[in-house]
Amino acid sequence: xxxxxxxxxxxxxxxxxxxxxxxxxxxxxxxxxxxxxxxxxxxxxxxxxxxxxxxxxxxxxxxxxxxxxxxxxxxxxxxxxxxxxxxxxxxxxxxxxxxxxxxxxxxxxxxxxxxxxxxxxxxxxxxxxxxxxxxxxxxxxxxxxxxxxxxxxxxxxxxxxxxxxxxxxxxxxxxxxxxxxxxxxxxxxxxxxxxxxxxxxxxxxxxxxxxxxxxxxxxxxxxxxxxxxxxxxxxxxxxxxxxxxxxxxxxxxxxxxxxxxxxxxxxxxxxxxxxxxxxxxxxxxxxxxxxxxxxxxxxxxxxxxxxxxxxxxxxxxxxxxxxxxxxxxxxxxxxxxxxxxxxxxxxxxxxxxxxxxxxxxxxxxxxxxxxxxxxxxxxxxxxxxxxxxxxxxxxxxxxxxxxx
Numbered sequence: 001x002x003x004x005x006x007x008x009x010x011x012x013x014x015x016x017x018x019x020x021x022x023x024x025x026x027x028x029x030x031x032x033x034x035x036x037x038x039x040x041x042x043x044x045x046x047x048x049x050x051x052x053x054x055x056x057x058x059x060x061x062x063x064x065x066x067x068x069x070x071x072x073x074x075x076x077x078x079x080x081x082x083x084x085x086x087x088x089x090x091x092x093x094x095x096x097x098x099x100x101x102x103x104x105x106x107x108x109x110x111x112x113x114x115x116x117x118x119x120x121x122x123x124x125x126x127x128x129x130x131x132x133x134x135x136x137x138x139x140x141x142x143x144x145x146x147x148x149x150x151x152x153x154x155x156x157x158x159x160x161x162x163x164x165x166x167x168x169x170x171x172x173x174x175x176x177x178x179x180x181x182x183x184x185x186x187x188x189x190x191x192x193x194x195x196x197x198x199x200x201x202x203x204x205x206x207x208x209x210x211x212x213x214x215x216x217x218x219x220x221x222x223x224x225x226x227x228x229x230x231x232x233x234x235x236x237x238x239x240x241x242x243x244x245x246x247x248x249x250x251x252x253x254x255x256x257x258x259x260x261x262x263x264x265x266x267x268x269x270x271x272x273x274x275x276x277x278x279x280x281x282x283x284x285x286x287x288x289x290x291x292x293x294x295x296x297x298x299x300x301x302x303x304x305x306x307x308x309x310x311x312x313x314x315x316x317x318x319x320x321x322x323x324x325x326x327x328x329x330x331x332x333x334x335x336x337x338x339x340x341x342x343x344x345x346x347x348x349x350x351x352x353x354x355x356x357x358x359x360x361x362x363x364x365x366x367x368x369x370x371x372x373x374x375x376x377x378x379x380x381x382x383x384x385x386x387x388x389x390x391x392x393x394x395x396x397x398x399x400x401x402x403x404x
Contacts, residue, residue, distance in 0.1 A: 001026040001033065002044050002074070003065030006309075006342030006360040007268035009033050011065060011282075013338070014275045018283035025057055031351060032341030045069050047077040054083045061086065061287055067265050068131055070244075071097035086286040091240035093264040095231070099129045099161045102262050109234035111227055113259040114163040114251075122146045123165040127261075128158040137192075137202055137261075139165065166260065168253040171212050172270045173220065175228045175248075176285055178294040179241035182228050183285075184220050186277055186300035187212045188270040189397070194316055196392045203316040204357060207393030209306045209368060210273040213400075223250065223257055231262070243289055272340050272360045273305040303364050306371040306394045308379045309342070310359040313386025319343075319356030321386065326351045326358070328382040337378030338362040353384055368398040 001012045001024065009032045016024055016036045027050055029039030042049040044066055054062060062078050064070055064087035073090035087093075094101045106113045117124055126149035128136030136156055138149030153160045171189055175182040188210040194200040215223075227248050235242045247263035247270075267274075275282065280297030288295040312321035322345070329339050329351060340362065343355020361379040365371035372394045379389060 001029070001037070001063050001065065002050060002069060004028050004030045004033075004044065005065065005268060006340040006357065007266050007271045008065040009340040009342070010272045010275050010338075010360075010362075011063060011266065012037055013340070014278065014282045015063070015286075018281050020281070020283055023057075025053075025059065027053055030341040031344050031346050032339070045072055045074070047072070047074050050074065051077055051081055051083070054078060055081075059083060061283075061290055063087070063286055065265060067093070067096050067263065070264050071131060075244075084287070084290040086244060086290045088242050088244040088264050089240065092235055092242040092244075094240070095235065095242065095246070095262045096264040097131060099127050099261070100159065103161065105231060105234050105238070106259055109230040111230050111259055112256060114166050117162040117164060120146060120150065120162045125163045125165050126150055126153050127161045127163065128153045128156045129161055130156075130158040132156050132158070139202075141165070166251040166253055166258055168251045170260070171215065171250050171252060172208075172267050173223055173227070173248050173250060174267060174270070174274070175224055175246050176289055176294060176298060177228070177232055177242060177244070177246055178289050178292050179232065179236060179243045181294045182224055182232060182246070183294060183298055184224050184228075185245075185298055186210045186274050187215045187220060188267070188273050189394075190267065190270050191390060191393055194311075194390075196390050201316055203311075205267070205269045206309045206311070206390050207307055208267075208269045208273040209304065209371070209394035209397060210270070210277055211300070211304060213397060223248075226257060227259060243292065268342075269307045269309055269360050272307040272338075272362045274300070276305045276338060276362055276364050277301050277303060303366060304368045304371040305362055305364045306368065306375040307360050307362040308375050308389050308393055309357050310361065310379060310382060310387055310389045311357050312343075312353055312355070313388055315356035315388070321353045321356065321358070323347065324353040324384050324386065326353060326382070326384040329359070331381040332361060332378040335374065335378045335381070336363070337374060339378070339382075358384065358387075368394055372398045
């Protein structure tokens, strides 16, 4: 398992449940993953160290969690050395690595998406073209917001893409694909803004929930037919077949679904809400994708899941809170909730902060209100200086309303 965040902890947790798993290793992993597997001090973007580790441990399957190593070509390096990899090639990962490339693919495939604008005027959306850890998108409804968004995007050192501002309900829909077949995972909704009521700057994600009302099996299959399959065909046509998990961020507008963005990896924190609902063997499914023969079941059960992101006080302006003691994790887990480590470390026996998004608390219940209540009950038991989390994750959905 390549990576060190909450998404990777959730993946490791689910993979650990497979009866076919002999041993679980992570690079670099985190204190949560270290409880269920062996962690190794190799950076996720150090391809040569990871390749050496795979050979040393005789790894059968490498699962790459974060986007940056995929865009940099880690999957290619490992595959060329004979290591089976779950994750797309660098050529296919450009679907996330370049917003301009993604727009070109969408337009060529005839997939509905936000229109590109030649002139920046509000309302619009400003996007940094390259990777920005979820913080490169700026929604600009006023001239003041547009000026600030253009400055912030330029500060990231990337080209800038300007798009129309779409209104509607957002949903994340991920599919497992071997480049030909596409099997959807349960849809989820995430919360990108730092503050309640979707206020403040964008983040890597402050929470998520699954399922999403109105998206049953028939509706999901229609979305996959409309969005994912044409994009997979276009990527293959361009000589960049995509094998891995293709994540579409969608806006369900009055004019139908439109693509906001594509990602080349599992969502974070959507994965933390999707995987606890998964009833099949994830390892079997990922191994099938890596071997070019997608099989295994990824069906979701009837229960609901809600995930809360517990972040440091300076996040998202800074993601470098390190060394602050964390308490209450065991108490939170004693309620039955799952606590996924996202930005933690150990100083001796003490668990401490090591990032911006520190922990993810996920609870499963018979319905969204039950899952939400359980998640907040567990999160309330965790403490560290500066801790912040939103109080309205899945609130509107649990009340039976559509979030605007």
